[in-house]
Amino acid sequence: MIxxxxxxxxxxxxxxxTKAVDDVSLQVEKxxxxxxxxxxxxxxxxxxRMVNLLERPTNGKVFINDVELTSLSTGKLQxxxxxxGMIFQSFNLLKTGTVHQNIAIPLKLTGVPKKEIENxxxxxxxxxxxSDKRDAYPSQLxxxxxxxxxxxxxxxxxxDVLLCDEATSALDxxxxxxxxxxxxxxxxxxxxxxxxxxxxxHVVQKICHEVAVMENGKxxxxxxVVDIFSQPETSTAKRFVQSLFQDELPESLVTRLxxxxxxxxxxxxxxxxxxxxxAHVSKKFDVYPSILAGNITQLKDQxxxxxxxxxxxxxxxxxxxxxxxxESGVVVEGYVQEVxxxxx
Amino acid sequence: MSAKISEFLDLWGADIWSxxxxxxxxxxxxxxxxxxxxxxxGVLLVLTRPEKALENKVxxxxxxxxxxxxxxxxxxxxxxxxxxxxKMIAGTTIGVKGVIVPLVVFTAPYIARLMESALLExxxxxxxxxEAMGVKTRHIIWHVLVRESRSSIVLGLTxxxxxxxxxxxxxxxxxxxGLGDLAxxxxxxxxxxxxxxVTVFLLIVLVQGLQSFGxxxxxxxxxx
Numbered sequence: 001m002i003x004x005x006x007x008x009x010x011x012x013x014x015x016x017x018t019k020a021v022d023d024v025s026l027q028v029e030k031x032x033x034x035x036x037x038x039x040x041x042x043x044x045x046x047x048x049r050m051v052n053l054l055e056r057p058t059n060g061k062v063f064i065n066d067v068e069l070t071s072l073s074t075g076k077l078q079x080x081x082x083x084x085g086m087i088f089q090s091f092n093l094l095k096t097g098t099v100h101q102n103i104a105i106p107l108k109l110t111g112v113p114k115k116e117i118e119n120x121x122x123x124x125x126x127x128x129x130x131s132d133k134r135d136a137y138p139s140q141l142x143x144x145x146x147x148x149x150x151x152x153x154x155x156x157x158x159x160d161v162l163l164c165d166e167a168t169s170a171l172d173x174x175x176x177x178x179x180x181x182x183x184x185x186x187x188x189x190x191x192x193x194x195x196x197x198x199x200x201x202h203v204v205q206k207i208c209h210e211v212a213v214m215e216n217g218k219x220x221x222x223x224x225v226v227d228i229f230s231q232p233e234t235s236t237a238k239r240f241v242q243s244l245f246q247d248e249l250p251e252s253l254v255t256r257l258x259x260x261x262x263x264x265x266x267x268x269x270x271x272x273x274x275x276x277x278x279a280h281v282s283k284k285f286d287v288y289p290s291i292l293a294g295n296i297t298q299l300k301d302q303x304x305x306x307x308x309x310x311x312x313x314x315x316x317x318x319x320x321x322x323x324x325x326x327e328s329g330v331v332v333e334g335y336v337q338e339v340x341x342x343x344x
Numbered sequence: 345m346s347a348k349i350s351e352f353l354d355l356w357g358a359d360i361w362s363x364x365x366x367x368x369x370x371x372x373x374x375x376x377x378x379x380x381x382x383x384x385x386g387v388l389l390v391l392t393r394p395e396k397a398l399e400n401k402v403x404x405x406x407x408x409x410x411x412x413x414x415x416x417x418x419x420x421x422x423x424x425x426x427x428x429x430x431k432m433i434a435g436t437t438i439g440v441k442g443v444i445v446p447l448v449v450f451t452a453p454y455i456a457r458l459m460e461s462a463l464l465e466x467x468x469x470x471x472x473x474x475e476a477m478g479v480k481t482r483h484i485i486w487h488v489l490v491r492e493s494r495s496s497i498v499l500g501l502t503x504x505x506x507x508x509x510x511x512x513x514x515x516x517x518x519x520x521x522g523l524g525d526l527a528x529x530x531x532x533x534x535x536x537x538x539x540x541x542v543t544v545f546l547l548i549v550l551v552q553g554l555q556s557f558g559x560x561x562x563x564x565x566x567x568x
Contacts, residue, residue, distance in 0.1 A: 052476050081478030092473035095568045096491055109483045139568040
């Protein structure tokens with residue numbers, strides 16, 4: 001379990017003080033995959049690096065399994081860090097070492113017995129699917145394979161927690177998928193708690209149980225992934241959700257349709273599909289619903305769907321229809337032609 | 345022709361041979377000691393700079409200044425300048441034994457600089473990954489910093505060794521002999537041009553061979 005209490009990190013260069021992370025508190029329960037998402041410069045990388053004190057917080061406390069890391073001596077901190085795995089965007093392998101050496105050397109340096117080292121190298125290479133690359137050098141591997149070696153290196157210490165600093169950002173989409181699947185498998189099979197940071201909503205959608213959205217050093221929204229997907233509150237969170245659904249409507253169409261009725265955004269989770277409810281609407285009320293855009297995507301444990309629907313009819317009827325939809329468990333929002341492109 | 349060669353060898357063979365031995369002795373011993381001093385100094389230069397593991401402004405500046413001062417002094421001046429120091433350390437100021445001290449004082453700071461630039465090339469991320477795994481700093485120095493820069497270290501040492509061979513030419517002034525001294529005393533001062541050509545040729549072969557060896561070893565150690 002990871003617990004951050006009022007973490008702040010400020011950098012000072014001359015007169016100017018920059019707050020990279022501003023009073024962030026969050027808790028990652030044992031066995032969950034927790035995502036922190038934000039645009040570049042949001043402070044997420046600094047945040048994850050403070051979890052194992054690669055960067056010391058200016059203020060605040062870091063707890064892992066109820067041990068306060070921020071109060072430990074250097075020696076004790078090193079011991080504790082051996083139970084916290086970390087993988088990076090740039091893999092950070094020894095160029096001069098083979099795959100085998102890259103996993104074995106850190107084990108040797110942290111005092112794992114020789115025989116045990118060989119067992120673990122074999123075991124974890126097998127898990128990441130690289131048993132045949134044992135004697136290859138990193139320069140002979142693809143990006144995805146390098147990240148697999150890095151994952152095996154982290155797992156070989158048999159950690160309770162795995163930190164991922166933009167672990168898939170340097171990889172192509174197919175490779176990203178396979179690394180995410182591997183992370184999910186690790187979480188499932190070994191119960192390792194994973195804290196990952198990313199700027200891709202896709203990563204959160206695919207494997208995270210919970211998510212925090214960061215902006216300007218602050219966590220502006222956090223909760224279960226399904227909740228953030230169905231009811232994002234901040235405009236940043238909305239933009240991230242929007243990034244997964246290519247359902248922008250042409251402006252002329254929106255203007256024309258709004259003249260007789262309203263356009264709504266329906267979000268529904270799991271088996272409780274929005275479509276049957278929509279079918280009832282046309283029977284119960286004097287309303288003609290027509291689907292303008294729609295998409296169903298798979299969240300970690302359940303499907304999540306979004307429909308943009310035009311409800312044709314007078315204001316009274318369409319409002320009643322909306323109320324009915326909400327009663328049936330569908331999240332309804334007015335369609336807003338917005339989401340200006342984010343410049344980062 | 346062959347009669348001429350055997351006549352030359354009869355006359356100069358023994359001198360040239362002992363000069364080769366002396367050069368190898370001077371270079372070998374002072375290189376070894378210089379590496380033992382220069383490598384740790386290079387590591388210290390890297391680790392004490394701002395935002396590194398053992399950040400220490402005072403020590404970093406002190407090291408920097410001392411190294412720059414020593415490196416400013418031409419070897420020929422250094423050789424005489426530190427005579428009392430040489431006497432204190434080696435007990436003598438003449439012969440191979442007497443020249444080792446100034447050679448080390450001359451070369452160790454040079455090696456420290458070469459090591460510094462080699463170590464600075466190591467990817468910060470790898471060091472960080474090892475810190476994150478709870479590996480002790482002294483282990484990181486050897487198993488990450490030195491290991492990852494070993495190809496550049498070998499190239500740096502090749503450069504330092506060739507510089508050292510050049511410096512030993514002046515060792516003759518304190519009676520330490522060597523190839524450079526032979527070329528200067530007999531070849532230049534006594535107009536025995538044959539001796540000068542042969543020793544210069546031997547020095548060329550030596551430097552050429554060393555550089556090739558260094559390049560090959562460095563390429564072999566490099567894995568990317």
